[in-house]
Amino acid sequence: MADLSLIAGKNRLPTIHPAAALVAVFLLFYPAFASNFFVFQIGAYSLVLGTIALSLMMLAGYGGMVSLSQLTVAGLAGYLMAILGDNSVGVMGLGWPWWLTALTAIFAASVFSALIGAISVRTEGIYTIMITLAIAVAFFYFVRQNYVIFNGFTGYAGVEPPVLFGVYWRNPTPFYYLSLAVAAFFFFAVLYGARSTFGLSLQAIRDNPRRMRAIGYDVTLHRIFAYWLAGLIAGTAGVLMVWFNGRISPGSVGVDVVIDILVIAVVGGMRHPIGPFIGALAFVLLENFAIDLIDRERFNTVIGLAFLLVVLFSPDGLLGLWMRMKDALMLKRRTPSDSGGGQ
């Protein structure tokens, strides 16, 4: 019996936590009871932002590399959708079929991400942040000043998702499910990847690169490959982002948005892939409703304060807060029952 479970252990379905099942059911049936606004602008947008932040979480959480250029990677994919596909601006718009455009955009974004990795992985900590931030800023200024390819300040508008199987994919419910499918795919991929040989080596490199190098691992290559994978995630999310907005301009890849993604990942929590999605939901809710809570001139202060409080009281984000709450609850529940058993 013990032997059998040892052999079958890897293939056995993991026991599903009731909370996870509940969340899955909730996410699946969400459009059935939520208004279009909540399905599209809160639900789908959180999933898209969460997916971009997931690529940062993967690099930072498992690889120890905080890259601020993940949004830039997503932005490149978005721009390529407008440049290679169709747009309504009358600049570029080569009119490739949507699937070819999307695949090229995602692949190019991942290669771009790997290049960023190649430049930055030999550095540590704050220097990685500086290099990737510099790349993000350079990309922002480049697209703003380049008129031939990126159409400068105006950027591109009228980027449409395809009509496939008789469904217009920007309608709230179809787009929500599309984002959910992509987010779920990458969520489980990251979850699985973290326990794969590569994922474990990456985490080992994060903890002690020198020892890993001594054992014979190619530390640089592992890191660059991680960047490439993160680029796939960010690139796909970038395609969704441009479909969501219907447009892309330098403002979509500006420094403030780059910081937003970092805030989402940090506030959500870097320890588990669910963190970025929690962070994204919190961010989107605050962004939309803070203005209703307080005087309109001060609502950005509310957003800032909320995030400050989270980081101050829970350095590992909302995820850490939740874990601690759970621990406290468990402890409280166990204590009376234990004492009851004693009597």
Next chain:
Amino acid sequence: MITDKRTLIAAAVAATLAGPALAQEDSVKMGALATLEGAFTVLGEDSMRGVKMALEEFKYTAGGKKIELITGSSDASPDSAIRATRKLVEQDGVKVLVGPLSGSEGLAVKDYAKTQPDVTFLNGSSAAQDTTLRDPAENFFRFGTEGAQWMAGLGEYVYKEKGYRSVAVLAEDYSFPYTQVFGFLEPFCRLGGKAPADARFWVPIGNKDYSSVIAALPDDVDAIYVALGGADAVNFLTQYEQAGGDLPLVGGSITVDQTVLGSKGRTRDFVVGTPSAGPISDTWDNPSWQEFVDAYKAQFPDGFPSPSLFAHAYYINTKAALLALDKVGGDLSDGGKKYRDVLSGLSFETPTGMVKLDERRNAVADIFLTEVAEGPDGNLLNKTIKVIPSVSQTLGVSYDEFLKYGPVSRENPKCG
């Protein structure tokens, strides 16, 4: 037990997420969208003052219904404008929306308006040409005029009165300054003026260092046409003055307005005499304008010395929305169809003269040719030189003829 608790929490979360606010029958929800964050925050705040002035005037009631104002904020980027608009329309359920403020935002909101045929959109102060000229939306109205209209009369004036024959152009690099440059150069070049392509300088919004632009300015021009706004205008004027620049200036509508003239520094003497044009003039001695200025000062002691053109544009559009609402008795039950019919035919007296709409729902209104002068109390003001009556979007030619001029851009008109 713990599962029960989780279910309860989940249900509570679901309820809060899903429940849209219930609309009250005896009130109408009106949205106002302006830039309350980012580089144009100050302008956005003044816009909201304009909205409030109009609402105060109507005591927050129109057509027998209470007006419930819901504000939204963007940061001058089209993405943020769309997100805020979508929230106001789809979540808060506004039936009438006033906004946005900036040119490229207006183009985006116009596109969005087409997907919400039952909601009526009135422009704020966004002044890009194609918001109404090409491919307009049926339910998007602009009672304030746009950037090319604002320049009416300026090109002729500097050619004939000032005697300038060639100008250099310095402007921000997006849709609104394109529209302004087009509006200024079109008549100027038709008369025989020159503005060569290598003497046009386009800077990004928020540019701080103008030394390279100043160094590259040609000597053989008669004047510089400057279409910069807010802090950009202040920065350029200060640096040009310090660099010993001596070319006369011609100003865009927001280059020498109150938001710039009110700033401290030595640029003051330097800009006196700069001609400009726009939808308002600080010193117009018409009683209705004076009344408007007095009401503004009384209501907002912490505002500008005189209302900016943003407050003016938002005021006019909000007032149009309320007047039409009065006429239909607050009845928007047919998806606002009747309401929009009334709006299309609406013409009313504003602080700056009569306004009416053309067939693409863009305003036809008076424009003021002005010149910067020192006021009696030492403040710089825009002195009225001339009022150009009833300026239309097509600047006096037919629609088809006007389309031949082509869309506004960095190179339109050529005029090399």
